[in-house]
Amino acid sequence: xxxxxxxxxxxxxxxxxxxxxxxxxxxxxxxxxxxxxxxxxxxxxxxxxxxxxxxxxxxxxxxxxxxxxxxxxxxxxxxxxxxxxxxxxxxxxxxxxxxxxxxxxxxxxxxxxxxxxxxxxxxxxxxxxxxxxxxxxxxxxxxxxxxxxxxxxxxxxxxxxxxxxxxxxxxxxxxxxxxxxxxxxxxxxxxxxxxxxxxxxxxxxxxxxxxxxxxxxxxxxxxxxxxxxxxxxxxxxxxxxxxxxxxxxxxxxxxxxxxxxxxxxxxxxxxxxxxxxxxxxxxx
DNA sequence: TGGCAGGGGTTGA
DNA sequence: TCAACCCCTGCC
Numbered sequence: 001x002x003x004x005x006x007x008x009x010x011x012x013x014x015x016x017x018x019x020x021x022x023x024x025x026x027x028x029x030x031x032x033x034x035x036x037x038x039x040x041x042x043x044x045x046x047x048x049x050x051x052x053x054x055x056x057x058x059x060x061x062x063x064x065x066x067x068x069x070x071x072x073x074x075x076x077x078x079x080x081x082x083x084x085x086x087x088x089x090x091x092x093x094x095x096x097x098x099x100x101x102x103x104x105x106x107x108x109x110x111x112x113x114x115x116x117x118x119x120x121x122x123x124x125x126x127x128x129x130x131x132x133x134x135x136x137x138x139x140x141x142x143x144x145x146x147x148x149x150x151x152x153x154x155x156x157x158x159x160x161x162x163x164x165x166x167x168x169x170x171x172x173x174x175x176x177x178x179x180x181x182x183x184x185x186x187x188x189x190x191x192x193x194x195x196x197x198x199x200x201x202x203x204x205x206x207x208x209x210x211x212x213x214x215x216x217x218x219x220x221x222x223x224x225x226x227x228x229x230x231x232x233x234x235x236x237x238x239x240x241x242x243x244x245x246x247x248x249x250x251x252x253x254x255x256x257x258x259x260x261x262x263x264x265x266x267x268x269x270x271x272x273x274x275x276x277x278x279x280x281x282x283x284x
Numbered sequence: 285t286g287g288c289a290g291g292g293g294t295t296g297a
Numbered sequence: 298t299c300a301a302c303c304c305c306t307g308c309c
Contacts, residue, residue, distance in 0.1 A: 024292070118293035124305060125292085167303030172294075209294050230292040273292085 003061040010055045012073050016099030017050040020071075023274040024122055025219045026103055027113050027129040028147070041070045042106055045144040060141065072101050080224070080264045081271075089240040090268065093275035102270055103219060107187040108180070109147045110220035115172050115207040117215075124165070131164035154181035172207025179205055195223050218266040227257045227265040236276040 021029040021037055029039035035050040046059035046067070057067050068074055077099065084090050116128045129147075136152055137145035153161075154177040161170035179185055185205055190198045195217060202213040214228035229237075237257060242248050261268040 114292095115294095119291050119303085120293090121291065121306075127305090162303085165304070167305090168294090168301085169303080171302095207294065211293060215292090228292090232292055234292095277292085 005058065005060050006062050008057045008062050008064055008067060009051075010057075010068070010073050011053055012055050013053065014077055014099040015050070015055060015071075015073060015101065016097050017048065017055065019097035019100040019274055020103065022278075023097075023100060023270060024277070025215075025270065026105060027122070027126045028109075040147070041067055043140060043146040045141055069104050072104055075101065077101065080267050083262045083264050084268045084271075085260055085262065087241075089272065093268075093271040096275045096279055097271065100271055100274060102222075102224065102267055104222055105220045106147075107190070107216065107220040108150050110216045111176065111187070111202070111205065111208065111212075112147070112150075112153070112173060114212040114215045115176060115205075116166060116169050117212070118169060118207075128165055132161075135160075135164055150177040150180040150187075153177035169207065175206035176208065191221065195226060198223070199226075214266075218270075224264045224266050225262075227261060227269045229254060229257060232277055233269060233273055236272055240272075 017035070017037065018031075021039070026039070029037045032038045032047070033049075036047060037049075038045070038047050040046065041059075044059055044061065044063075044066070046057050046062070048071075049056040049058075055071065055073060081094060081098075084094065112132070113125060113129060116132075117125050120128070132153075133145040133147055136148035136156060138148075138152075140146050148156075153173065156174065156177075158170045158174045161174055164170075166173060180187065185201055190201050193201065198217060198221065199210070199213045202208050202216055203210065208216070211228055211230055214226050217223040217226040218228060227233075234253065237253060238245070238248060241256070241260075242253075257265060257269070
């Protein structure tokens, strides 16, 4: 039986869909027309269109609740950005993409994506993501393969994963899937843990260090205070906030970002990262 | 067209 | 603290 194709329309203001889908937090979205993207919410393939004052989502068997949660369109963005520190760089980053949101993605898909992200650029991460879907995912609609679950990937060999251009990350992903299958870590249980303990649990997974764990906490578990520091952000923080510091240890930098950027530091980080990466940090 | 450097990180010694 | 891990992209 073919499930019904439907549309959902949500009135929004201050939602920058392009920046949100193109800011290195999700890897399953493709631009298919002016202001229109094709991608996934969990195991549901959807298209989303940015209208003048609304978002229009189309797909089969849409759940408004699941879509709203993924796109976080009910979130009061000004209440979040209002807690950001008021300094020249932060103001420029905010002005550059004022409606940028942090999505709420599936934990396993996020773990897998970020295990694959190490030493890779966004284009390459997307290629790996697509290869994993097409090779191992279930075809839920003609031509649309859902991202493979950890149950599915736990039965896949390291060599088969290597064929998806994972390189040395193949071993990490295969082992992480097997650890989940063996019950060593529960992604569901992490939902209710305090952030520090949740991070420790995630870091038990092979291929998940502090940076990847922080990305998963921020993009999948909604821990908006968590501030992942990668080489882009590190460079940006050093240039923007410590231009004259010859010696700024990693420890001091981490303490600074944890304290300075406040209760939604992860959100602030996403604005800075997107601005630095796409505008070069010069406020274009 | 080919050679080379370097990349959004983790692991293990 | 640091090399090793794969291999793709961008640049010359």
